[in-house]
Amino acid sequence: MRIRVEAVSYRYPSGVQALQEVSFSVDPGETVAIVGENGAGKTTLARHLNGLLRPQSGAISIGDWDARLHSVAQLSSRVGYVFQSPDDQLFARTVREEVAFGPRNLGWESARVRECADSALVEAGLSDSADRHPYDLSPSERKFVALAATLAMRTPIVILDEPTTGLDASGVDRLSEIVSALSRAGVSLVIISHDLDFCIEHVERALVMTQGRIVADGPVKEVFLEPELLAQAQLRQPQLIRLARGLGIPFAPSTVEEFIQGYRSRRR
Amino acid sequence: MIAVQDLTYTYPGAKDPALSRLSLTVPAGQVCAVIGANGAGKSTLCHALTGFIPHFFRGTLQGELRVADLSIPDTPLAELAGTIGLVFQNPFNQITGARFSVLEEVAFGLENLGIPREEILDRCRSALELTGLQNLADRSPFDLSGGQMQRLAIASMLAMRPRLLVLDEPTSQLDPAGTEAVFLHLRQLASTGQTTVLLVEHKLEWIAAFADRVLVLSAGSLAADGPPRQVLGSADLERAGLRPNRYTLVARRAQELGLASAAPLPVTLEQAVEFLG
Numbered sequence: 001m002r003i004r005v006e007a008v009s010y011r012y013p014s015g016v017q018a019l020q021e022v023s024f025s026v027d028p029g030e031t032v033a034i035v036g037e038n039g040a041g042k043t044t045l046a047r048h049l050n051g052l053l054r055p056q057s058g059a060i061s062i063g064d065w066d067a068r069l070h071s072v073a074q075l076s077s078r079v080g081y082v083f084q085s086p087d088d089q090l091f092a093r094t095v096r097e098e099v100a101f102g103p104r105n106l107g108w109e110s111a112r113v114r115e116c117a118d119s120a121l122v123e124a125g126l127s128d129s130a131d132r133h134p135y136d137l138s139p140s141e142r143k144f145v146a147l148a149a150t151l152a153m154r155t156p157i158v159i160l161d162e163p164t165t166g167l168d169a170s171g172v173d174r175l176s177e178i179v180s181a182l183s184r185a186g187v188s189l190v191i192i193s194h195d196l197d198f199c200i201e202h203v204e205r206a207l208v209m210t211q212g213r214i215v216a217d218g219p220v221k222e223v224f225l226e227p228e229l230l231a232q233a234q235l236r237q238p239q240l241i242r243l244a245r246g247l248g249i250p251f252a253p254s255t256v257e258e259f260i261q262g263y264r265s266r267r268r
Numbered sequence: 269m270i271a272v273q274d275l276t277y278t279y280p281g282a283k284d285p286a287l288s289r290l291s292l293t294v295p296a297g298q299v300c301a302v303i304g305a306n307g308a309g310k311s312t313l314c315h316a317l318t319g320f321i322p323h324f325f326r327g328t329l330q331g332e333l334r335v336a337d338l339s340i341p342d343t344p345l346a347e348l349a350g351t352i353g354l355v356f357q358n359p360f361n362q363i364t365g366a367r368f369s370v371l372e373e374v375a376f377g378l379e380n381l382g383i384p385r386e387e388i389l390d391r392c393r394s395a396l397e398l399t400g401l402q403n404l405a406d407r408s409p410f411d412l413s414g415g416q417m418q419r420l421a422i423a424s425m426l427a428m429r430p431r432l433l434v435l436d437e438p439t440s441q442l443d444p445a446g447t448e449a450v451f452l453h454l455r456q457l458a459s460t461g462q463t464t465v466l467l468v469e470h471k472l473e474w475i476a477a478f479a480d481r482v483l484v485l486s487a488g489s490l491a492a493d494g495p496p497r498q499v500l501g502s503a504d505l506e507r508a509g510l511r512p513n514r515y516t517l518v519a520r521r522a523q524e525l526g527l528a529s530a531a532p533l534p535v536t537l538e539q540a541v542e543f544l545g
Contacts, residue, residue, distance in 0.1 A: 014411040038415025140306040168305045169511035234445035239514040246541035
C-alpha cells in the first residue's frame, strides 16, 4: 500500500519544531529506511503515519485514505507500528493475549484472530513463550512480542522503530528473517534506525533526516556512499563501505560476500 | 576496584542462577566491556556491582563481591550511591520524574549528597556539555527524544563522578556521533585513574576501539577475558552466541579463500585495512 506525505510540519506543545515541510512517498511493497540523528524527528514522523500525531499543516494519505479523516483505530488496520521500546505498547497478561489483541479489536471473527495470532507467534519465534507474562520475558524477547502483535494484524504497511536495539546476533538473525518475509509478502516497510549496517542489508531506499527535514532521499547504496551527507545527520557509513573506502574501492557492498566479490575482482 | 570471587546469584523464584561461580578482578582506571548473548547475565552483573542485587532484587547471593573496598551485600544502597553509579538500560527507568528541567534532573543526585550549590552547577554544566545536551538544559525531561533521554541518564551519572561507573547498554539509542562522544569521554574519565568503567555494550566496533579489556559472559559465567583483538577475533565469541563485527568477518572469509595471510584477525577498521591492504 502506498504512503504519501506532503509538506507535513509539526511543532510539539513545548515549542520544539519536530517536522518542517516533510514530503516523501513509499510505493506499495517498497522497503525504506529513515535515518538521522537523535531528535531529528524520525519517531515524530512515524507517529504521523498511524495517526498518533496529526499534522499541523500538510497532508498524509495511507492508500486511498486521508489520514486526517481516520481514527488511530481505523489506521491501525493499515499501518502496523512497532515502538522503539516494547514497554510502551505491552499490557496483556500473556503473550498470546497480547498478540491477539490487535486482530480482535479489528473485529475479526475468533477463528481468524486465533489463526493470525498463532502464525505471528511462530513467525516471531515465540511459540514456546505464548502462555508467559510479557514482563517475565527479557527486554529483547519483549521486543519480539511487540513485533508479533503487529504481524498478527496483517497490515499492508509496517513501521519498525529502532528494531535492532538491544538484540544479540541470534536476535538480529530472527529479525532479519521476519523483515525479509514481510518484504517478500509485498508489505511496505519503513525502518527507523541508526544501524546503517542493518539497513543496507534490508532496504532499497534511504531517507536522511536532520533537524526535522529530509535532506536526502534515494537508493540506499547511493545515499550511504556519501560520508559528508551522513555526517550532517551525525551518522557514519556502514562498516563494509568504510572498509571498501579504506582500501580504495569505491562501492557499496551490503553483505560480506558482496564485499569479497568486489575485493577479489580488484585484486585480479 | 572490583573483586568478585565465586559469585553465584539466583533471582527470587528462579530455578537456575543468573550468575554462576563468577570470579573477576578489575584494577582502578580500566575500561571493561561486558558482552554476551541475551540472557547471559550482563544486566545481572551490573545490578550486583551496584548493590541493586541483593538490596533491591533480593534473591540468593553466594560468594564475595567487593567494590572500592566495600562489601556490597553488607553496605546499604544509600552509602554506595556516592561511590558507584549505574546507568540503566532503559533511561525511562532512571529519570526521577520529580524534576521539571534537564538541568534539575542532572542536579538531583548531587543535591541529595549535599554538594555545595556552585559546585553542583559546575558539575551539571560540564556533564550536559559532554553529552551534547547544553542547549536542552531548560527542557522538560519528558520532552526529549529516546536518544536524548539516554544522554540525560548518562549525564546524571557523570555529574556524580563515581569511582566505579557501570553502564548497561548506554548507547543503545544513540546516533553514531553521540555514541562516539560517550566512548571518548569514558576513555578520558578512566585515564585519570579516578574512575573505573564497566559497560555492557553490543556495538563491537566501539568496544574494539575504546575498551582496555573485554569480558564475555555466557550462561552466567566468564567465557573469555582479554584485550579486544584477542577476544573479539577469537572463536570464543561465536561459542558464546555472538557474531564478530564485519571487519573480522570479511577478513576471516578472505583468509578462508586464501586472499589474506594467517595474521590475527582484525577487529577495527584500521586493522582491517592493514590486514586486507
